[in-house]
Amino acid sequence: MKTVIIKYNAGNVQSVMYALDRLGISYLYTDEEEEIRSADKVIFPGVGEASTAMAYLKSKKLDQLIPSLTQPVLGTCVGMQLMCRYSEENNTTCMGIFDVDVQRFPVEPGMKVPHMGWNNIFDFKDPITAQIPTNAYVYFVHSYAAPVCAHTIATCEYIQPFSAMLHKDNFYAAQFHCEISGNIGEKILQNFLNM
């Protein structure tokens, strides 16, 4: 099996690589079209800011490539947000794989933003969460989130309910960081890689 992690200016993706190492999965870290197209599984990670990341994807034409992929693709954190239609973070038009707009968490007294730490996920609707107990905890760090929509396959709640995971066709995405979410995160990664 060929697994590719898409290379772009998405900050520190080292922990994603280490998570795959722990699972015994070899991978290629690349931004080359041929390598990405020929992969069995594609991981599109991300930490950082939406508009900068999107501009970089455009400069490498990855914004055209990623939506055209046909093998299973998993976006995480900002990767997930870039797969949505639009992000309020610096008014960024994103790739539009998921028909939903990413919004900043509303201001609520006593509730801090970013949403940082471990929170429970529920309302599972897809086999990617097979054997994950309802209300399992995963690790989040984000200030923007996609509301619950037709593509939502796992929900989390902070200030209001939001999409913890999305799915459409061959595209999967997680707002949380699978790679540092303990055994639960590793299981979700494993489920994706076993597809």
Added chain:
Amino acid sequence: MLTKRIIPCLDVKDGRTVKGVNFVNLRDAGDAVELGALYAEQGADELVFLDITATVEGRKTFAELVKRVAHTINIPFTVGGGISSIADVSTLLHAGADKVSINSSAVRTPELIDQLALEFGSQCIVVAIDTRFIPYIEDFPEAGGDHIVHTHGGRTPTELRTLAWAKEVENRGAGELLLTSMDTDGTKNGFALELTATVSGNARIPVIASGGAGTMQHFRDVFTTGKADAGLAASIFHFREIDIPDLKSYLQRQGLPMRMTI
């Protein structure tokens, strides 16, 4: 519900944990990786590795250690100690750290916070604030009667007042605050509740409270009265005065949101 976090802190010198540890089931209690992995398994929500090495050689060893930790541990971890440049941060993040903590260098060059937030994102920039109460002194009215920020492991006072500095680092792009009260640190008499509540109540970013944990009730108090988002401690975990699973069960029984793993 977003849980309160329990964070053991490991002091590392030349790649080894320094405070004596008391875990019979560890092959090598001085091995920071093995100890970190044990804490992760016990349900620690994050880990902090603090490099207290002063030498260049020791720094290289620390980066190697960070790499081994990242390979082994599947929860987030922060590294700190002597970080003073974008290059330092880059080395540690590329070694696999999830966040870095800066302290003295932020006081010396506050613009460093802006630069790091821009370069790496706020989410991975923790600013550590060591603070000590200095009573009002007539000869020195501008600094006294307040919690004053200290640097160099709490030895050197600055002119910064804690609350104002906390607001400044937040505005400059810090993603999290690690607040240590030098007055309570090492006492085991409890966290500095009033100070923590003031800083956390005025912050839009999460606050990790540190210094003074001696009992499980102290953690409850810092999460309720102290409004902290996370509680950090070192020796009480290392000496097994408090076991993390017991602590988390206790806090859950007290009605606090906790991530229960075992």
